[in-house]
Amino acid sequence: MEAIKKKMQAMKAEKDNACERAETAESSAKDANVKAEKSEEEVRALQKKIQQVENELDQVQEQLTAANTKLEEKDKALQNVSFCKCKILHIIDRIADGAEESDIQRTDSLNADDEFLSLRCSSVQTEVISERQRRRTRSSGYPGLAFGSSIFSSGTLMKFSIISNELHNIQNVQLKRKKMRAMKDDLEASKESCDALNIRLQDEGRRREEAEGEVAALNRRIQLIEEDLERSEERLKIATQKLEEASQAADESERVRKALENRTNMEDDRISFLETQLGQARVIAEESDKKYEEVRRLMRKMLEHRSITDEERMDSLESQLKEARMMAEDADRKYDEVARKLAMVEADLERAEQRAEEGxxxxxxxxxxxxxxxxxxxxxxxxxxxxxxxxxxxxxxxxxxxxxxxxxxxxxxxxxxxxxxxxxxxxxxxxxxxxxxxxxxxxxxxxxxxxxxxxxxxxxxxxxxxxxxxxxxxxxxxxxxxxxxxxxxxxxxxxxxxxxxxxxxxxxxxxxxxxxxxxxxxxxxxxxxxxxxxxxxxxxxxxxxxxxxxxxxxxxxxxxxxxxxxxxxx
Missing domain, CATH: 1.20.140 (Butyryl-CoA Dehydrogenase, subunit A; domain 3)
Structure with missing residues (x-):
């Protein structure tokens, strides 16, 4: 009995250990599923970040291309402005040295169009064109010129020509002064624009360096992201394997479901057949209930009789137990008496032995x-x-x-x-x-x-x-x-x-x-x-x-x- 109890206790302990192991396995499986879901979410977030980084890279590249185009345009503009400055300074030097008017007029007449085309200032072009038109209108509107030499003499004509040349020279000087002022203003404006462009160039250089640093940082981030992607791909492979296993299990479950559906259909047919038999069985059950009640009454009587006999047996067993107890008590008493007699006899024997040894x-x-x-x-x-x-x-x-x-x-x-x-x-x-x-x-x-x-x-x-x-x-x-x-x-x-x-x-x-x-x-x-x-x-x-x-x-x-x-x- 003790060995069986020990075995039962050992079996219970093993059962408890197995339950604990199953619970730990379930908890570990749940943790693994949670970790897989977190890894999937991290992969999705990384994919989104990669897309954002790629978009930012595209935008930065577009900005770089635009900045490069702007720099090229600004370089061309600076070259044109420097060319115009050189021409204007050459003209001013010739005027200061006192060159002849004919040469100036020729040079003006030959290079006016080129200068006007090379100049970017629209106000100067408009002033020069307006002065030419005024001259033409004055010469055409002057009344004495219409009749020619028929009215005036050669002397007067010479005077008129001299006067007209002087007026023309005065007007040219005024125009040149205006041009000089305009050129000075343009030079100051161009200097300011050059300074601003230089500042912008420096800023753009700094921005370019910053952009390059950002690009390097982004490249590093991309490398890290790629490493994370590789890890996530490995995790995805593992997850896909698990998904394949789950899909296989799902397929098997679907097969089982189909088989169960077929069985349910068969069972429906059987149920319809059994329902027909139930009607017959109910009639038989009613008849059997009546018989069962009769048998139950008889069994109750038999069981009551058996219970009475069992009570009598229990009484007899109790009486036998009482007798056994009485017998045991008598045996114990006799044992005590015999032990007492033995002790007495042993004492007598010891005394006799002592006497015999002494005698x-x-x-x-x-x-x-x-x-x-x-x-x-x-x-x-x-x-x-x-x-x-x-x-x-x-x-x-x-x-x-x-x-x-x-x-x-x-x-x-x-x-x-x-x-x-x-x-x-x-x-x-x-x-x-x-x-x-x-x-x-x-x-x-x-x-x-x-x-x-x-x-x-x-x-x-x-x-x-x-x-x-x-x-x-x-x-x-x-x-x-x-x-x-x-x-x-x-x-x-x-x-x-x-x-x-x-x-x-x-x-x-x-x-x-x-x-x-x-x-x-x-x-x-x-x-x-x-x-x-x-x-x-x-x-x-x-x-x-x-x-x-x-x-x-x-x-x-x-x-x-x-x-x-x-x-x-x-």
């Missing part, structure tokens, strides 16, 4: 020897008495063995009674299980349960007693084996004693009595030693017998016989 001396040995010498028949009687005592001891040992066998038989009988009681308990439990479904027998069932509990408690006590008895029997068996070995040694000692007695007899027979002066040559010392040895051997045998009897009386199921009592008295 033994060389004089008693001499007297005994003299008596035996006078009457040699006493020696033979003593030997016979010793042999009879040995026979009595052997008979006592046999009776002890017989009593031991009887005790074993009684133990077996008790075990059989325990088995019978367990079988009866099983029968009672089966009857109680049969009575469990009867509503009227619930109260009786509770009473039976109480009695069963009491009987189980009694059985447990009986089992404990049986186990204790078995242990005590084992111990006693070991002690019996030990005492048997001691008996063998004592028998050997008895044989040696017999041999010594024979030697003593031979010595007595070989005693020489001197005819002269009645001298007797006797070995008193040897004879006294033989007597002491015999006394010691007998004392050892008595002690062994006392030990055996004490062990036999110490058994719980042992009852003393009159032969044993006589042995103890002796």
């Amino acid at each position: 033994e001396s060389w004089l008693v040995a001499l007297r005994c020897w003299k008596e035996t010498w006078k009457e040699p028949k006493n020696v033979q009687r003593a030997v016979r008495e010793l042999e009879e005592e040995l026979r009595v001891v052997g008979n006592n040992l046999k009776s002890l063995e017989v009593s031991e066998e009887k005790a074993q038989q009684r133990e077996e009988a008790y075990e059989q009674q325990i088995r019978v009681m367990t079988a009866k308990l099983k029968e009672v439990s089966s009857t109680l299980m049969s009575l469990f479904f009867v509503p009227q027998a619930m109260q009786k069932e509770e009473e039976y349960e109480m009695t069963i509990r009491q009987m189980t408690a009694k059985l447990q006590e009986a089992e404990a007693r049986a186990e204790f008895a078995e242990r005590s029997v084992q111990k006693l068996q070991k002690e019996v084996d030990r005492l048997e070995e001691e008996l063998m040694h004592e028998r050997e000692k008895c044989h040696l004693l017999q041999e010594e007695v024979e030697t003593t007899l031979k010595d007595l027979q070989s005693i020489r009595i001197g005819a002269r002066e009645g001298e007797v040559q006797i070995n008193f010392r040897r004879f006294g030693q033989h007597l002491l040895r015999t006394h010691r051997i007998l004392s050892v045998v008595c002690r062994c017998l006392r030990v055996i009897l004490a062990l036999q009386y110490s058994r719980p199921n042992f009852r003393p016989t009159p032969s044993k009592v006589t042995v103890i008295a002796r």
Whole structure:
């Protein structure tokens, strides 16, 4: 029973460990799923970031191209402005040196269009064109010029030409001054624009450097993102493998579902067939219900009768238990009395031994020897008495063995009674299980349960007693084996004693009595030693017998016989 309980406890512990392992595995699987979802979200976020970075790169490249185009345009504009500055300074130098008007007019007439085209200032172009138109209108509107030389003389014409040339020179000087002022303004504006462009160029260079740094940082980020992408791709591969496995499982589940659908269709057909049979079965069930009620009434009567018989059996069992208890109490009382008597007898024996040891001396040995010498028949009687005592001891040992066998038989009988009681308990439990479904027998069932509990408690006590008895029997068996070995040694000692007695007899027979002066040559010392040895051997045998009897009386199921009592008295 203890081994079974230990096995059950071990099985429960293994079951608890398996449940804990399953829970940990489920939690780890949930954590893995959560981590996979997080990794998927991170991959999506990284993809979005990569797209944003690519868009930013495209925008930065477009801005760079636009800035490069602007720089090229500004470089061209600066080149044109520098060319115009050189031409204007050349003209100013020629005017300052006092060049001739004809040369200036020629150069003006030849290069006016080129200068006007090269100049970017629209205000200067408009002023020059307006002055030319004024000159034309004045020359055409002047009235004296229409008639030519017919009206005026050559002198007047020369004066008019001189005046017109002077006026023309004055106007040209004014125009040149205006041009110089405009050129100065343009130069200042161009200088300011150049400074602004230089500042912009510096800013754009800085921006370009910053953009290059950002591009390098973005490249580094892209490398890191690519590494993350590789890792995420590996995770995605693992996730895809898991998804494939899940898809396979889903396919299998779909197959199973289809098979179940087919089965459900088949079962629907069966249900339709069974519904037709149900109508027939209901009619049969109504008839069987009527029969069942009749049988139930009969079974109730039978079960009530059985319950009454079971109660009677329980009463008889209780009476048997009471008798067994009374028998056990009587045996315990007898055991106590016998133990007390044993203690008394042992005390008497110890006293007798002490007296015998004190009374033994060389004089008693001499007297005994003299008596035996006078009457040699006493020696033979003593030997016979010793042999009879040995026979009595052997008979006592046999009776002890017989009593031991009887005790074993009684133990077996008790075990059989325990088995019978367990079988009866099983029968009672089966009857109680049969009575469990009867509503009227619930109260009786509770009473039976109480009695069963009491009987189980009694059985447990009986089992404990049986186990204790078995242990005590084992111990006693070991002690019996030990005492048997001691008996063998004592028998050997008895044989040696017999041999010594024979030697003593031979010595007595070989005693020489001197005819002269009645001298007797006797070995008193040897004879006294033989007597002491015999006394010691007998004392050892008595002690062994006392030990055996004490062990036999110490058994719980042992009852003393009159032969044993006589042995103890002796």
